[in-house]
Amino acid sequence: VLAAEWNKDAFGAKSVSDALKSMGASAPVDSKDISIKAPDIAENGAVVPVEITSKIAGTTSIAIMAEKNANPLVANFNLSNGAEGYVSTRIKMGQTSLVRAVVKAGGKTYTAAKEVKVTIGGCGG
Amino acid sequence: FALDSKQALAGNIPSNFYELPKFGNVSVMHFTDCHAQLLPIYFREPNVNIGVGASVGKPPHLVGENLLKHYGFKPNTPESHAFTYLNFEQASKTYGKVGGFAHLASLVKNIRAQRPGALLLDGGDTWQGSATSLWTNGQDMVDACKLLGVNVMTGHWEFTFGADRVKHIVDNDFKGNLDFVAQNIKTNDFGDQVFKPYVMKHMNGVPVAIIGQAFPYTPIANPRYLVPDWSFGIQDDNMQKVVDEARSKGAQVVIVLSHNGMDVDLKMASRVTGIDAIMGGHTHDGIPAPSIIKNAKGQTLVTNAGSNGKFLGVLDFDVRGGKVQGYKYKLLPVFSNLIEPDKAMESLIKKVRAPYEAKLNEKLAITEDTLYRRGNFNGTFDQLILDAMMEVKGADLAFSPGFRWGTSLLAGDTITMERLMDQTAITYPTSTLNEMTGENVKAIMEDVCDNLFNPDPYYQQGGDMVRVGGLQYTCNPNQKIGSRISNMMLNGKPLSPTKTYLVAGWAPVGEVKGEPIWDVVATYLRDKKVIKPRKLNLPKLVGMDKNPGIA
Amino acid sequence: MADAMKIRATAQGDSADIKVLMNHVMETGLRKDAKTGQLIPAHFIQNVSASVNGKEVLDAQWGGAISKNPYLGFKVKGAKAGDKVVVNWEDNKGEKNTVEATVS
Numbered sequence: 020v021l022a023a024e025w026n027k028d029a030f031g032a033k034s035v036s037d038a039l040k041s042m043g044a045s046a047p048v049d050s051k052d053i054s055i056k057a058p059d060i061a062e063n064g065a066v067v068p069v070e071i072t073s074k075i076a077g078t079t080s081i082a083i084m085a086e087k088n089a090n091p092l093v094a095n096f097n098l099s100n101g102a103e104g105y106v107s108t109r110i111k112m113g114q115t116s117l118v119r120a121v122v123k124a125g126g127k128t129y130t131a132a133k134e135v136k137v138t139i140g141g142c143g144g
Numbered sequence: 145f146a147l148d149s150k151q152a153l154a155g156n157i158p159s160n161f162y163e164l165p166k167f168g169n170v171s172v173m174h175f176t177d178c179h180a181q182l183l184p185i186y187f188r189e190p191n192v193n194i195g196v197g198a199s200v201g202k203p204p205h206l207v208g209e210n211l212l213k214h215y216g217f218k219p220n221t222p223e224s225h226a227f228t229y230l231n232f233e234q235a236s237k238t239y240g241k242v243g244g245f246a247h248l249a250s251l252v253k254n255i256r257a258q259r260p261g262a263l264l265l266d267g268g269d270t271w272q273g274s275a276t277s278l279w280t281n282g283q284d285m286v287d288a289c290k291l292l293g294v295n296v297m298t299g300h301w302e303f304t305f306g307a308d309r310v311k312h313i314v315d316n317d318f319k320g321n322l323d324f325v326a327q328n329i330k331t332n333d334f335g336d337q338v339f340k341p342y343v344m345k346h347m348n349g350v351p352v353a354i355i356g357q358a359f360p361y362t363p364i365a366n367p368r369y370l371v372p373d374w375s376f377g378i379q380d381d382n383m384q385k386v387v388d389e390a391r392s393k394g395a396q397v398v399i400v401l402s403h404n405g406m407d408v409d410l411k412m413a414s415r416v417t418g419i420d421a422i423m424g425g426h427t428h429d430g431i432p433a434p435s436i437i438k439n440a441k442g443q444t445l446v447t448n449a450g451s452n453g454k455f456l457g458v459l460d461f462d463v464r465g466g467k468v469q470g471y472k473y474k475l476l477p478v479f480s481n482l483i484e485p486d487k488a489m490e491s492l493i494k495k496v497r498a499p500y501e502a503k504l505n506e507k508l509a510i511t512e513d514t515l516y517r518r519g520n521f522n523g524t525f526d527q528l529i530l531d532a533m534m535e536v537k538g539a540d541l542a543f544s545p546g547f548r549w550g551t552s553l554l555a556g557d558t559i560t561m562e563r564l565m566d567q568t569a570i571t572y573p574t575s576t577l578n579e580m581t582g583e584n585v586k587a588i589m590e591d592v593c594d595n596l597f598n599p600d601p602y603y604q605q606g607g608d609m610v611r612v613g614g615l616q617y618t619c620n621p622n623q624k625i626g627s628r629i630s631n632m633m634l635n636g637k638p639l640s641p642t643k644t645y646l647v648a649g650w651a652p653v654g655e656v657k658g659e660p661i662w663d664v665v666a667t668y669l670r671d672k673k674v675i676k677p678r679k680l681n682l683p684k685l686v687g688m689d690k691n692p693g694i695a
Numbered sequence: 696m697a698d699a700m701k702i703r704a705t706a707q708g709d710s711a712d713i714k715v716l717m718n719h720v721m722e723t724g725l726r727k728d729a730k731t732g733q734l735i736p737a738h739f740i741q742n743v744s745a746s747v748n749g750k751e752v753l754d755a756q757w758g759g760a761i762s763k764n765p766y767l768g769f770k771v772k773g774a775k776a777g778d779k780v781v782v783n784w785e786d787n788k789g790e791k792n793t794v795e796a797t798v799s
């Protein structure tokens with residue numbers, strides 16, 4: 020199957036709002052049915068595990084953004100044929116920032132965010 | 145188990161000081177953060193341990209008289225000496241040294257005699273902190289813990305010996321007699337469990353689950369390259385799963401053996417249900433009574449058992465009808481003058497030390513003042529390390545990590561190589577000299593300060609503030625990251641954000657080769673011979689006037 | 696030829712839990728070479744797709760901020776032991792890789 024063309028504008032966008040616009044997902048609604056599992060403090064900013072679960076019925080896509088990255092959009096997953104509202108991956112974060120999930124379901128767009136701290140490290144009890 | 149009466153009399157210690165009446169039917173002993181101190185030592189508790197946000201004035205953020213008052217202790221008592229810094233020099237002479245594995249072993253045997261089958265838990269930071277543990281690759285502590293009869297342990301500094309070494313010990317030395325548990329360590333590939341998350345023990349027929357919680361921020365606070373394939377983290381959703389599984393398999397008592405640090409434990413206790421007690425360490429808080437935390441389905445006790453082998457916690461549960469009906473807890477100070485050392489442990493320690501005695505006993509200098517480390521911002525031994533680094537390395541300013549381990553010395557004591565190693569014995573001891581802009585210096589200080597004073601405990605890593613030599617500054621713990629540190633002055637001039645400075649440091653988390661810190665400090669000590677009282681470089685604090693975490 | 700991917704597909708209740716590890720540098724194109732100071736050209740996976748018994752279940756677009764040697768986990772309801780899972784990726788240079796597993 021040939022994938023849809025890579026969304027150059029969305030991945031090249033320098034802000035969350037520009038990325039959302041390019042994805043056709045402006046003004047998403049905050050949702051408590053999206054949960055983001057990510058560390059409070061990243062063990063390594065280059066490898067931050069992020070797991071998104073959407074309990075919104077009919078979830079068809081999940082996008083991940085790291086708000087303070089030069090290009091906030093990290094990935095967009097289209098789900099079909101039984102794929103659950105769930106993706107797990109590892110992302111790069113340049114600095115402490117909100118990690119945002121953007122979910123499309125039933126033609127509407129929903130969102131949730133969680134802060135992940137990126138630290139220099141080296142201390143101890 | 146008789147007290148040495150002459151000693152007891154001198155310190156006003158009641159003759160029943162170590163008599164713990166039996167209670168209930170499930171008993172657990174707990175020590176943590178002994179930092180490889182096999183022999184009795186001195187250890188001064190902090191006079192600065194600030195709590196911010198919801199933690200202001202709550203345990204563990206109480207020092208000195210505020211702590212005594214909170215727990216109903218009187219000044220000039222054995223408890224006052226055990227739990228506070230008050231009158232440290234004089235009281236140390238009255239009560240003698242604290243800790244030591246031979247003394248701890250006698251105490252453990254005594255408790256076990258009254259409570260057959262009682263479990264002994266080791267909260268970690270056991271294999272690191274002394275010369276002999278570093279030189280034997282942790283083996284001295286591994287052997288001592290087996291002889292002590294430890295049943296279950298978790299870890300933190302253990303991992304700085306490297307993942308392979310830890311795995312080797314767990315799979316060989318510990319096989320069949322000691323369980324290493326950690327629900328929060330998973331492989332980096334598919335997230336598989338590296339160690340058993342918990343172990344089910346039985347006492348008087350009651351199933352007791354001991355769940356391990358290793359230090360969540362090990363790959364951040366310590367070098368990542370030492371545990372390259374493992375991921376840690378707090379993982380309280382997985383903790384809930386493990387608790388539920390243990391309960392479903394019949395556990396009537398659930399205990400979390402934690403190396404989270406006390407503030408993180410307190411928050412975890414409010415979020416995860418079904419835990420009877422979190423027995424914690426890492427933050428080195430000697431807390432006389434459990435904090436009782438309510439949550440959605442009941443309550444959880446949170447304890448913290450101090451450091452350096454100074455304490456043994458004893459938690460007794462009355463379990464009837466399948467659940468806990470009552471409890472008693474006591475954190476016993478290990479005053480070595482009052483306890484007859486255990487012979488077998490004594491001879492093991494002697495044997496372990498024999499090849500190193502000459503090196504350990506090298507006299508480097510005499511100190512004219514108390515040397516200690518604990519405290520949020522600085523300690524006299526850290527100041528000594530900073531002064532040594534700046535002079536030997538020719539630096540403008542120096543950083544020394546806010547470690548909470550390290551023993552204390554009394555005025556007039558000899559600083560031997562062993563005492564120097566107590567402060568510096570780590571597997572990544574490299575001393576460094578780097579060029580840094582003023583902006584970089586501030587970024588580091590802000591970052592570490594946020595690890596200490598972030599109002600959300602899950603963002604705290606449990607160490608103290610990085611010690612700073614040469615640079616004066618103001619600190620406002622109530623601010624946010626980026627705004628806590630101000631008025632940075634070097635030699636009477638403001639630190640320039642763009643100018644480059646020579647900064648000395650040690651314990652880099654990256655892979656850097658160079659002279660170990662103990663050589664730098666030993667050079668300085670041999671040269672000075674007598675160490676005059678240090679002037680502590682402390683920040684000017686803002687907004688902390690009434691904080692009960694400052695004496 | 697790119698290195699082999701690792702995959703694990705296990706049935707859990709009425710779903711299959713699928714975890715994949717891919718070998719890839721994932722260069723963003725924004726990073727400078729420490730020695731030469733030159734920008735390292737972008738080289739990252741842009742498209743990932745997955746199917747169960749030939750039916751597409753996931754079609755993803757990635758940017759350079761997915762970590763080096765990427766990890767992907769997803770769950771498919773109704774997939775069961777014995778079903779065939781295939782995962783493909785294609786990067787910005789047109790390189791491709793594929794891996795198969797049977798749900799166990």
Ligand SMILES: [Mn+2]
Pocket residue numbers: 144177179269426427428451548549
């Ligand atoms: Mn410790």
Ligand SMILES: [Mn+2]
Pocket residue numbers: 143144269300301359403425426427
């Ligand atoms: Mn620790």
